[in-house]
Amino acid sequence: DDLPEFVAVFGPGVIGLELGQALTRLGVRIRMFGVGGAIGPLRDEKLRANADRVFNEEFYLDPDAKVEKIERVEDDNGAGVEITFIERGSEARLTERFDYLLAATGRRPNVDRLNIEALGLKLDERGVPIFNRHTLQTRLSDDTPSHVFIAGDANNDLPLLHEASDEGRIAGDNAGRFPDVRAGQRKSTIAVVFSDPQMATIGLSTAEIEQRYGACDCYAVGEVDFTGQGRSRVMRMNKGMLRVYGEQGTGLLLGAEIFGPRAEHLAHLLAWSHQQRMTIEQMLEMPFYHPVIEEGLRTALRDLNANLQLGPAIVERCMECGPGD
Structure with a gap:
C-alpha cells in the first residue's frame, strides 16, 4: 500500500x-x-x-x-x-x-562476540575458525584438531539452507561421538538465484577449474544461447545462456553456470550428473523430450562433447596439471 x-x-x-x-x-x-x-x-x-x-x-x-x-x-x-x-x-x-x-552487500558470520579467542582456535583473516570441510572440526593449530565443530552460517563457507543442513548433521554426529571423528559426505555444489531469468551454478566454477588446472587446456566448454531455443521462444522467455565445462581426456562433467529460463530445474539435472561423476557422453545417452527447455541443455552438451579430446594420452597430460576429481 x-x-x-x-x-x-x-x-x-x-x-x-x-x-x-x-x-x-x-x-x-x-x-x-x-x-x-x-x-x-x-x-x-x-x-x-x-x-x-x-x-x-x-x-x-x-x-x-x-x-x-x-x-x-x-x-x-x-x-x-x-x-x-x-x-x-x-x-x-x-x-x-x-x-x-x-x-545488500553481504554478511559476515556473527562470531566476534563469542570470545572464541579464549578457546585458542586458529582463526582466518576474518576471525572465523579454520575448519575441515568434511568433518566440520576446527583446529588449535595446523597439526592439532580441537573439540569444537562449526556449521552453517557460522562458518559462512556455503551459506545455503541445504548445505547448512548437511553440515549440521555432520558436525552434530562428530560432536556426539567425539573423539571418533568421521568425514561426512558433501554433495555436489548447487546454488540458484530466483531472478528472471534465473541464475544457477553447479560443481566447479571457471575460476576454480582454472585454479586447479592452471593455464593448460585441460578442460573444454560447451554452450547454448536461449535466444533461439525452441521452447524458450514459445514461452517468450528466450534470454540468457548455459555454459557447461568438461574435463579433457576423461570427459567428466566438471561444472556449469546458467543464466536463463527454468535454471533451477536444469541445475538439478546437472548437479545430479556431477554427483554421479557422469561423463558428457553418458549424459547425452539420457532421454530428452520434445519440446522442452532441456533440449537446450542437450545442445550445450553436444557442443561440449564436440570440443572434448578423449583418451588415455590426454588424461595423462591433464593429470600433470591437476587431479580429475
Whole structure:
C-alpha cells in the first residue's frame, strides 16, 4: 500500500537482484550499484556480460559503479538518501535523491562476540575458525584438531539452507561421538538465484577449474544461447545462456553456470550428473523430450562433447596439471 518511488540498491548479488527486480516489477524505479563487476554468483565472464545486458533492459545496473558520496537528507519532502555517482554510459556526474537505500552487500558470520579467542582456535583473516570441510572440526593449530565443530552460517563457507543442513548433521554426529571423528559426505555444489531469468551454478566454477588446472587446456566448454531455443521462444522467455565445462581426456562433467529460463530445474539435472561423476557422453545417452527447455541443455552438451579430446594420452597430460576429481 505504500511503495517508495525511487530506491538505490547496493549489491547485485543474490539478495540485491531478487529484491531489486521485485521492486522494479512492483513499479518502483531503482538504480543498482555494484563493485568489481560481479553479478549474482556468476563467474563465467561470457554469462556475466549476457546477464549485464539483459538486466539493463529492465533497470539500471552498474556492476562496477563509481559512487562518490552517500548522504542521508531530510527536508520538506521528508527523509531520504542523496547519492552522487558517475552514470554508466554517459559518464556524467549525477546527484540523485532516493527514498531508500537497500544495502545488500553481504554478511559476515556473527562470531566476534563469542570470545572464541579464549578457546585458542586458529582463526582466518576474518576471525572465523579454520575448519575441515568434511568433518566440520576446527583446529588449535595446523597439526592439532580441537573439540569444537562449526556449521552453517557460522562458518559462512556455503551459506545455503541445504548445505547448512548437511553440515549440521555432520558436525552434530562428530560432536556426539567425539573423539571418533568421521568425514561426512558433501554433495555436489548447487546454488540458484530466483531472478528472471534465473541464475544457477553447479560443481566447479571457471575460476576454480582454472585454479586447479592452471593455464593448460585441460578442460573444454560447451554452450547454448536461449535466444533461439525452441521452447524458450514459445514461452517468450528466450534470454540468457548455459555454459557447461568438461574435463579433457576423461570427459567428466566438471561444472556449469546458467543464466536463463527454468535454471533451477536444469541445475538439478546437472548437479545430479556431477554427483554421479557422469561423463558428457553418458549424459547425452539420457532421454530428452520434445519440446522442452532441456533440449537446450542437450545442445550445450553436444557442443561440449564436440570440443572434448578423449583418451588415455590426454588424461595423462591433464593429470600433470591437476587431479580429475
